[in-house]
Amino acid sequence: MRHFRIPYLLGIMLLFLALTMLLPASWAVAAKGTDQISFLKAILITGVAGGSLYLFFLPSRGSELSIVENFTIVTLAWFVAGIFGALPYHFYGVFEGNFLQAFFESVSGFTTTGATLIEDIEILPRGILLWRSLTQWLGGMGIIVLFLAVLPRFGFRSMTMFKAEIPGPVAERVVPRVVETARRLWLIYLAFTLALIFLLMLTGISFYDAIAHAFTTMPTGGFSPYNASIAAFNNPAAEVVIIFFMLFAGINFVIYFRLIRGEFNVLKNPELRFYLLVILVGICLVTINTLEQAGDCIVLALRQSAFQVVSITTTTGYATADFDSWHNFSRLFLLMAMFIGGCGGSTGGAMKQVRWMLIFKYAFRELSRVIHPSAISSVKLGKQFVNEEVLRSVMGFGFLYLMITVVSTLLLALIGLDTETAFSAVAATIGNVGPGLGGVGPVETYQVIPPTGQFILSVLMVVGRLEIFTVLVIFLPESRRLWVRALQGKR
Amino acid sequence: MHIIIVGGGGVSYELARNLSEKEQDVVVIEINEEKAKRFKEALDVMVIEENGANAAVLERAGIKDADMLVAVTQSDEVNVIACMVAKQYEVPITVCRIRNPEYVGDSSVLTPQQLGIDVVINPEKVAAIEISKMLHFPDASEIEYFNHGKVMMVGITVGKEADITGVPLRDLPINPDAVIVGIKDPKGKFVVPGGDDIVHPGNKIYLLGKSKTLKDISSLLHHEQKRINQVTIMGGGMIGVQLAQLLEKSKQHFNVKIIEKDVERCEALCRDLDKTLVLEGDATEIAMLEEEDTDRADAVVAVTGDDRSNIVVALLARQFGVSKIICEVMRPHYVPVYSTLGIDSVINPRILAASQILRLTRKEDAVAFSLLQDEKAEVVEIVLPENAKVVNKKIADAQFPRGMIIGSIVRNDQVIVPRGDTMLLPDDHLVIFAIPKVSAILDRYFAPPMGKESKEYLRNKLVHSEES
Numbered sequence: 001m002r003h004f005r006i007p008y009l010l011g012i013m014l015l016f017l018a019l020t021m022l023l024p025a026s027w028a029v030a031a032k033g034t035d036q037i038s039f040l041k042a043i044l045i046t047g048v049a050g051g052s053l054y055l056f057f058l059p060s061r062g063s064e065l066s067i068v069e070n071f072t073i074v075t076l077a078w079f080v081a082g083i084f085g086a087l088p089y090h091f092y093g094v095f096e097g098n099f100l101q102a103f104f105e106s107v108s109g110f111t112t113t114g115a116t117l118i119e120d121i122e123i124l125p126r127g128i129l130l131w132r133s134l135t136q137w138l139g140g141m142g143i144i145v146l147f148l149a150v151l152p153r154f155g156f157r158s159m160t161m162f163k164a165e166i167p168g169p170v171a172e173r174v175v176p177r178v179v180e181t182a183r184r185l186w187l188i189y190l191a192f193t194l195a196l197i198f199l200l201m202l203t204g205i206s207f208y209d210a211i212a213h214a215f216t217t218m219p220t221g222g223f224s225p226y227n228a229s230i231a232a233f234n235n236p237a238a239e240v241v242i243i244f245f246m247l248f249a250g251i252n253f254v255i256y257f258r259l260i261r262g263e264f265n266v267l268k269n270p271e272l273r274f275y276l277l278v279i280l281v282g283i284c285l286v287t288i289n290t291l292e293q294a295g296d297c298i299v300l301a302l303r304q305s306a307f308q309v310v311s312i313t314t315t316t317g318y319a320t321a322d323f324d325s326w327h328n329f330s331r332l333f334l335l336m337a338m339f340i341g342g343c344g345g346s347t348g349g350a351m352k353q354v355r356w357m358l359i360f361k362y363a364f365r366e367l368s369r370v371i372h373p374s375a376i377s378s379v380k381l382g383k384q385f386v387n388e389e390v391l392r393s394v395m396g397f398g399f400l401y402l403m404i405t406v407v408s409t410l411l412l413a414l415i416g417l418d419t420e421t422a423f424s425a426v427a428a429t430i431g432n433v434g435p436g437l438g439g440v441g442p443v444e445t446y447q448v449i450p451p452t453g454q455f456i457l458s459v460l461m462v463v464g465r466l467e468i469f470t471v472l473v474i475f476l477p478e479s480r481r482l483w484v485r486a487l488q489g490k491r
Numbered sequence: 492m493h494i495i496i497v498g499g500g501g502v503s504y505e506l507a508r509n510l511s512e513k514e515q516d517v518v519v520i521e522i523n524e525e526k527a528k529r530f531k532e533a534l535d536v537m538v539i540e541e542n543g544a545n546a547a548v549l550e551r552a553g554i555k556d557a558d559m560l561v562a563v564t565q566s567d568e569v570n571v572i573a574c575m576v577a578k579q580y581e582v583p584i585t586v587c588r589i590r591n592p593e594y595v596g597d598s599s600v601l602t603p604q605q606l607g608i609d610v611v612i613n614p615e616k617v618a619a620i621e622i623s624k625m626l627h628f629p630d631a632s633e634i635e636y637f638n639h640g641k642v643m644m645v646g647i648t649v650g651k652e653a654d655i656t657g658v659p660l661r662d663l664p665i666n667p668d669a670v671i672v673g674i675k676d677p678k679g680k681f682v683v684p685g686g687d688d689i690v691h692p693g694n695k696i697y698l699l700g701k702s703k704t705l706k707d708i709s710s711l712l713h714h715e716q717k718r719i720n721q722v723t724i725m726g727g728g729m730i731g732v733q734l735a736q737l738l739e740k741s742k743q744h745f746n747v748k749i750i751e752k753d754v755e756r757c758e759a760l761c762r763d764l765d766k767t768l769v770l771e772g773d774a775t776e777i778a779m780l781e782e783e784d785t786d787r788a789d790a791v792v793a794v795t796g797d798d799r800s801n802i803v804v805a806l807l808a809r810q811f812g813v814s815k816i817i818c819e820v821m822r823p824h825y826v827p828v829y830s831t832l833g834i835d836s837v838i839n840p841r842i843l844a845a846s847q848i849l850r851l852t853r854k855e856d857a858v859a860f861s862l863l864q865d866e867k868a869e870v871v872e873i874v875l876p877e878n879a880k881v882v883n884k885k886i887a888d889a890q891f892p893r894g895m896i897i898g899s900i901v902r903n904d905q906v907i908v909p910r911g912d913t914m915l916l917p918d919d920h921l922v923i924f925a926i927p928k929v930s931a932i933l934d935r936y937f938a939p940p941m942g943k944e945s946k947e948y949l950r951n952k953l954v955h956s957e958e959s
Contacts, residue, residue: 159535176493176516176537387524 006073008057013077013147014050017084018043024088024134028127035125038091046084068479070160074144075471078462081143082107088131094118100451107458109135110143111465112347114222114317114434115425115457117446121227126208129225133215139465140219140249140347141189142166148182164470168344168352169394174257188256189347193218196245203237217242219347220249222317222434229319229442236303239320243310250275250314250342270382271343271354278353282309282337289330305330313337315349317434324441331437338427338436339401349432349464351401358386358394393469400468405430408460415453425449429457430464492516492852493557495582497543497573498564499526502588502614504534505823505845506561510852511535513931518552544572549580559584561848563612567591571606578607586610586848590729610851614844615729621838622730622792622817623737626745629719629790629815636702637872637922641906642899643702644672644870644924648695648835661686669700670908672896672924673868679827681867683894683926697868699898699924701906719789719815720746725774725804726795727751727760730819730840734792735760735767748783750774775803780811790815794838798822805834869930870898870922873937877917881936887911891936895925 025039086102095101101117108115109132121129138146142165159178163171173181193214200210209225216223226232230242251272258266266272286305287298294301304321311318312334323334340356342348361379369375379386405426412422417439424436425446435441439448446454463471473479492515496503499521507530510517517536520543521527527540541548543564554560560577562570567589574585587608589595595603595611603611624634633646649656655663660671674688675681675695682688690696698705722738724731727749738745747767751757757771772779774795785791791808793801798821805818817836820826829837850871875882881889886897886909900907901920907913915921925933 159531173537176518176535177511177514178535179514180516 005057006069006076007053009073010076010080011050011053011055011057013143014046014080014084015054016050016147016150017081018047018050020134020138021046021088021131024127024131027130028125031126033125033127035088035092035127038088038093039127039131041091042084042087045087049084067160068474071164071470071479072474074161074164075462075466075474077143078107078110078466081110081139082458082462085110085131085135088128092125092128094124094128100454104446104454104458105132106135107461108429108434109133109221109223110139111432111461112136112139112219112221112315112349113429113432113461113465114216115429115440115446115461116223116434117454119445119447121225124225126225130208130212130215132223133212133221133225136219136221136223137193137215140221141186141253145182146186148179149186164466166345167342167349167467168252168346168354169358169390169397170344172254172345174254184257185253188253188260189218192245192248196241199241199245200238203235203241205233205235205238209233213242214245217245217316217318218249220246220314220316220342220349220432222311222315224318230307231320239303239307242318243307246310246314246316246318247279249316250310250346250348252343252345253347254345268382271357274357275343275353278340279310279313282313282333286326286330286333289327289333293326308334309337312433313340314342314346315431315433317428319435319442322441322443324437324443335424335427335437338424338431338433341431351398351431354381355394355398357381358391359398362391362395397468400472401430404460404463404468408456411456412449412453415450417449417453421448425453425457426460430460432461432464492559493553494518494852495520495543495549495552495554495557495560495577497560497562497570498588499523499530499538500563500565501821501841502563502844502848503561504530505841506563506848507534507536509845509849515852516553520548520552542569544569544576546576546579549573549576554580554582557582559586559852561586563588563844567594571608575607584609584851586612586851588612588614588844590615610848612844612847614840616733617843617847618730618794618819618838618840619733619737621843622734622794623741625817625836625838626719626722626738626790626792626815627741627743629717633697635870637870637899638901638906638920640702641901641904642699642872642922643705644697644699644898644922645705646673646675646695646697649690649692656690656692659687659689660684666700666704666908668704668906668908669698670896670898671696672699672898673697675867677830679830679867681926683868683896683924685893697924699870699896699922700908701899717789717814718743720744721788722747722790722792723783723785723788723808724749724792724794726793726800726819727753727756727769728794728796730794730796731792732760732763734794735764739764739766748788750779750783775800775807777807780807785813786811788813790817792817792819794819796821798825802829802832802834805829806832809833868924868926870924871930871933873921873923873933875915875917875919875921875937879937881915882917884915885911886913886915889915889936892929892932894929895923895933898922898924 021039021043025043028035028039082103086099086106089095089102089105090099095117105117144161144165148162162178162182174184175181196214196217197210200213201207212225224230230239255266255269255272283306286309287301290305291298291301294304307320308323324331339351341350341352344352344354358379365377365379379391408426409423412425420437421439424438425440428434428436428440440446449457494510494515494517496507496517496519499519503519507517507519511534518539519530519536520539520541522540522542524540527538530536531538539548539552554577560574560582562573564570570587570589574587577585585608589611590613628634628645631645631647635644671684673681674684674690677693722745724734724747731749735747735749738747748770749760749767750770750772751760752773754771757769760769770783785808791813793804795801795804801818805816808816816834817838818829818834820829820837820839823839823842826837897909899922900909902916923933
């Protein structure tokens with residue numbers, strides 16, 4: 001009878017989603033905004049859909065979920081959240097009844113991408129904008145991980161689900177039980193968010209703007225309620241604060257946990273050092289390269305390039321400058337940075353620092369094998385030995401990531417987009433970055449992409465957020481047979 | 492509770508599975524990648540792939556806050572070192588598997604306490620003791636003593652001639668000395684019975700009550716009990732030899748034969764055993780069994796250390812018409828298969844050892860704890876603290892959940908089989924039979940206030956009961 005588990009768990013998730021909509025809805029009510037009715041409708045529909053799934057499909061307890069079922073639930077959860085999360089936009093008429101666009105905006109929120117279709121954000125009421133920011137915050141640490149943390153009794157307790165959502169090649173437990181691990185991670189995430197709200201208000205940002213931006217900085221999301229993104233504030237202090245918090249969000253959250261426990265030697269973590277090095281080199285190169293455009297003012301060049309390099313590398317996607325108009329070297333550098341992303345176990349997207357490190361080390365090992373054919377050598381991260389299983393999965397991931405990028409770019413070209421727009425749109429969505437170059441640059445929106453393209457990119461965002469395997473695995477012929485049969489009610 | 496398990500073998504797996512299902516924090520340290528993988532994939536536990544006797548590794552496993560360390564690697568030496576390190580960190584309870592009696596036996600100058608070990612476990616020895624109990628009471632398939640032997644629980648399959656069948660339990664005459672605490676049908680469905688439940692022939696019932704009465708179960712169930720005299724043990728491993736030694740020492744007289752394949756092992760057996768006849772040969776060979784008149788044996792014990800050989804031996808013995816067959820099972824999920832094969836008495840050293848350790852982890856003031864073979868139910872012995880919720884209440888008024896029965900109360904050395912109007916008084920020793928789901932929440936009713944002190948108290952108690 002375990003096939004009932006999937007709709008049952010999705011039902012709980014929808015009920016929970018309806019609950020979270022209460023936050024922006026209450027803001028809308030308090031501000032007497034024009035969006036109150038649309039929230040009411042969205043909450044009702046989500047709640048009723050969730051409630052009926054929950055009531056009609058009581059699970060039989062005790063049976064363990066299979067691996068495929070776990071992956072199916074996680075993938076479905078993200079798409080379903082995308083659909084129902086789009087309801088407030090849809091009912092308010094943000095996209096004049098075009099549901100695909102509302103879906104794109106919602107998925108872009110939950111996956112912390114930050115790609116937008118809204119041409120003029122500032123005319124929208126604050127409730128809607130708060131929901132837009134909140135979707136990113138919810139998606140940042142993972143929807144399922146959130147459930148693990150707050151609803152442990154409902155059967156979301158499997159390590160497989162946890163692994164499916166936590167980015168990076170190995171999901172580490174900080175405490176023995178998965179539920180407790182999820183709870184600690186969310187607490188750290190919450191603490192950072194509160195600290196950021198406080199600091200932003202210190203720099204003179206209003207309470208509403210501080211919340212809206214804290215909700216999109218910590219998950220490295222990148223939605224901003226202003227057309228000009230962070231540049232709208234023109235507030236250097238706020239920019240510095242945001243730079244540091246984007247940087248923090250891109251670090252493995254396990255490191256904070258260890259620091260709290262007093263294990264300061266985690267600061268020697270090789271991935272952390274690599275990450276900081278990449279950012280530092282990036283800032284130097286881009287600053288030198290854009291010096292001329294900034295009117296030879298080193299402070300302005302540093303301020304703009306530091307913000308942009310951190311924003312793109314951590315896959316946040318805020319902008320303080322139109323980097324699409326920068327020197328071609330800087331443009332392409334940022335485009336390449338979209339593939340790197342944050343550390344494993346952070347809220348950052350893309351391929352992750354640790355995977356690149358492993359790919360480099362693996363490649364060099366193969367190189368040295370050419371000279372010493374009978375050498376037996378292992379790949380190490382710092383002093384930690386990396387086993388072949390992890391290496392294989394990293395290689396597989398790297399290959400699939402690049403393959404999907406290539407195929408998607410070709411598809412977008414087929415629809416009629418130019419090379420730069422097509423390639424950067426794919427890189428920016430699968431990496432959960434947000435803005436790309438050309439037609440989808442930081443001052444543009446994704447409206448230039450035709451509907452088919454918008455759909456492809458929506459899927460890419462989920463594929464990128466769940467790190468490919470989770471989504472692709474359920475489309476393998478043998479697993480498809482399993483879940484199709486499961487949905488039909490057989491075992 | 493935070494529990495560190497060093498070693499990733501069978502006992503460790505059973506223990507980790509059971510504890511993680513009860514939502515305890517479990518860290519398993521296993522150096523072997525393959526073994527570690529099994530834990531990572533199937534259980535909600537943290538796994539560290541290192542040497543568990545290393546202090547730095549133990550520190551990473553959180554030994555500073557650990558409530559218990561269980562060392563059950565293959566190597567006695569590693570286990571001892573892990574426990575010694577753990578005691579340096581003042582872990583309240585350390586459990587160590589030691590197979591080699593030379594380390595902790597009478598000949599050793601060091602006591603386990605000097606080695607930092609609170610409880611020594613030896614799965615093979617526990618299994619041997621269990622089998623020996625079964626041979627003393629052949630009608631029962633499971634026997635467990637509580638409160639220094641005053642209270643006893645037996646599991647027994649009900650025959651057709653028994654007159655308790657077919658009638659709802661409330662209509663049976665009340666026996667002042669024993670109570671039926673569980674009924675299991677041949678398919679494995681298990682209930683803790685109420686007044687409406689009916690015992691059918693072929694069901695297995697669990698009785699809890701005074702040992703003196705239960706030792707003579709045949710009078711309760713009205714069928715002949717046959718004494719066992721001729722015992723053939725198949726397999727001269729650790730269980731086999733310890734069982735033979737126990738039977739030699741028993742007050743009851745047994746004629747024991749032990750069949751072992753390996754010649755060198757046979758010579759060792761000869762040195763360790765006095766009265767037992769040691770035979771060299773393959774227990775799965777029909778010729779061997781015929782030669783030794785297996786059809787005249789009252790009981791056959793299959794403890795070769797290999798599931799397949801054990802099954803073959805047990806089936807052959809049944810073919811020869813042996814009435815009592817006891818079979819060792821290594822893989823727990825094989826257990827249901829045995830009853831379909833008609834082998835009623837099975838012994839699982841791993842579950843036995845795990846259940847022995849599990850009782851150390853209980854929050855209530857449990858002094859004894861036992862798991863039934865297939866984990867359908869647990870028996871807990873608790874000393875009722877003064878400040879527990881249910882003290883000075885009648886059982887009927889205590890609002891206990893379904894799925895548990897207080898089978899016996901020992902008060903001032905007297906065994907009472909309680910009824911609904913029996914009062915619960917402080918310092919009562921309660922023997923409780925419960926399904927695992929209910930057992931996990933027993934502390935709501937019986938727990939003393941938690942603290943370092945009560946833990947210390949519990950430990951002393953355990954060590955004490957271990958010795959007795």
